[in-house]
Amino acid sequence: MKNHRLPTDLPTDLDAILTSIWKAFEVGVREAGHPFHTPVVATAGLADCDARVVVLRRASPDRRELAFHTDARAPKVRLLQACHTTAWVFYDPAGRIQVRAKGNTVVHQGDAVAEAAWARTRLMSRRCYLAELAPSTPSDTPSSGLPPALVERSPTAEESEAGFVNFAVCVTEVIRLDWLQLAARGHRRAAFTWDDHAAGWRGHWLTP
Ligand SMILES: Cc1cc2nc3c(=O)[nH]c(=O)nc-3n(C[C@H](O)[C@H](O)[C@H](O)COP(=O)(O)O)c2cc1C
Numbered sequence: 001m002k003n004h005r006l007p008t009d010l011p012t013d014l015d016a017i018l019t020s021i022w023k024a025f026e027v028g029v030r031e032a033g034h035p036f037h038t039p040v041v042a043t044a045g046l047a048d049c050d051a052r053v054v055v056l057r058r059a060s061p062d063r064r065e066l067a068f069h070t071d072a073r074a075p076k077v078r079l080l081q082a083c084h085t086t087a088w089v090f091y092d093p094a095g096r097i098q099v100r101a102k103g104n105t106v107v108h109q110g111d112a113v114a115e116a117a118w119a120r121t122r123l124m125s126r127r128c129y130l131a132e133l134a135p136s137t138p139s140d141t142p143s144s145g146l147p148p149a150l151v152e153r154s155p156t157a158e159e160s161e162a163g164f165v166n167f168a169v170c171v172t173e174v175i176r177l178d179w180l181q182l183a184a185r186g187h188r189r190a191a192f193t194w195d196d197h198a199a200g201w202r203g204h205w206l207t208p
Pocket of ligand 1: 050053068071074075076135
């Protein structure tokens, strides 16, 4: 007979939820198959807003940082620099968990942060930064924007270095986390706000 009893293991511990969020971010960085590997990052302007999928490249619980890489010429860079707050959205369908993170984003280009991240990138990833025209440049024909010689192959290490000038690391210092778990017995929602004065997170439950 089918068991209609609903699961009883809904979380009750805010600290455990906070730990699980950062753990999931860290797994998302490491595992390309994890749903947190490709969050959506949203920006707002005065009269417009935009959102796009990125690859989560770094999550540092101690520094409260989330980072992705982009082409410094992309429109989103100007939006990230202009707007005070960036919002990240993650969804794990298996756990039915949504996490939203918010904070100010600093764009690192040509500095020590960018150099350290560039050193860890693979040659195939570096290829994106060798596109001749800036991302979002209109084109009369369908085009990858890549130099023709690189359409079918990775750049060599030497060729790839020309891309560094276009490489940017966007680092959000998270000040707010919003966690939602969908459940048949009633959803659960919690929020965590960074308290600068106490140098710690303040967690509280929210009505979903
Ligand atoms: C799975 C996936 C991963 C992506 N990862 C990145 C990324 O890490 N960085 C990036 O700049 N764009 C990434 N993109 C492309 C962006 O979603 C977006 O189309 C592009 O960057 C242009 O955004 P913009 O017009 O806001 O600058 C990714 C797209 C997909 C579908």
